[in-house]
Amino acid sequence: xxxxxxxxxxxxxxxxxxxxxxxxxxxxxxxxxxxxxxxxxxxxxxxxxxxxxxxxxxxxxxxxxxxxxxxxxxxxxxxxxxxxxxxxxxxxxxxxxxxxxxxxxxxxxxx
Amino acid sequence: xxxxxxxxxxxxxxxxxxxxxxxxxxxxxxxxxxxxxxxxxxxxxxxxxxxxxxxxxxxxxxxxxxxxxxxxxxxxxxxxxxxxxxxxxxxxxxxxxxxxxxxxxxxxxxxxxxxx
Numbered sequence: 001x002x003x004x005x006x007x008x009x010x011x012x013x014x015x016x017x018x019x020x021x022x023x024x025x026x027x028x029x030x031x032x033x034x035x036x037x038x039x040x041x042x043x044x045x046x047x048x049x050x051x052x053x054x055x056x057x058x059x060x061x062x063x064x065x066x067x068x069x070x071x072x073x074x075x076x077x078x079x080x081x082x083x084x085x086x087x088x089x090x091x092x093x094x095x096x097x098x099x100x101x102x103x104x105x106x107x108x109x110x111x
Numbered sequence: 112x113x114x115x116x117x118x119x120x121x122x123x124x125x126x127x128x129x130x131x132x133x134x135x136x137x138x139x140x141x142x143x144x145x146x147x148x149x150x151x152x153x154x155x156x157x158x159x160x161x162x163x164x165x166x167x168x169x170x171x172x173x174x175x176x177x178x179x180x181x182x183x184x185x186x187x188x189x190x191x192x193x194x195x196x197x198x199x200x201x202x203x204x205x206x207x208x209x210x211x212x213x214x215x216x217x218x219x220x221x222x223x224x225x226x227x
Contacts, residue, residue: 006153033215035216040220040221041218041220041221042115042202042204042218042219042220042221043154043202043216043218044218045215045216045217048215088153088154092213096159096167097142097159097161097167097208097213098144098156098159098167099144099156099204099206099213099216100156101146101153101154102153103152103153104152104153
């Protein structure tokens with residue numbers, strides 16, 4: 001059972017377009033994290049959202065945590081080729097001490 | 112060190128051979144994790160070390176996989192009698208875990224293992 005469902009799995013867009021990536025679950029989380037992974041590198045933490053309804057911005061990236069803390073979204077405005085990579089959402093299970101990842105969304109931004 | 116260091120970065124081995132993958136975590140990070148990632152996929156949890164507690168080995172796919180963490184720092188993941196399905200990128204991460212809150216993982220660049 002996949003606790004975190006990410007959609008879409010793959011996205012190919014032109015530079016300058018906007019996009020949204022979703023991370024959904026039937027479970028309630030105390031927090032969610034978003035990571036970006038570039039080819040040949042490990043994932044890098046982008047943001048942690050903690051409060052239901054919270055919105056965080058990181059330059060052209062906007063992260064939102066659902067009111068019920070079951071889902072999150074990542075919106076990129078005016079995508080650039082440097083945004084290309086694998087975007088992963090994850091939650092930290094305080095019971096097990098582990099970070100559980102979704103399957104990821106592969107984003108390709110073409111020039 | 113400044114980041115999590117993994118070695119080797121690439122490893123090609125013959126089926127049936129044993130391999131050892133090394134991870135140097137960030138100094139002071141109490142938790143260390145190993146994950147496996149197949150091409151373009153998400154991360155599959157393997158094993159987790161936290162301080163002096165017994166490691167959580169629940170993600171190890173078979174008894175051919177083992178890991179140890181010496182002195183609360185460096186960790187080695189060993190795969191015995193490698194199989195072709197073991198081919199993947201093996202990622203190590205460390206984190207500061209305090210008061211029930213995880214302050215975010217820092218990942219190494221991974222070891223790409225190819226079993227031929």
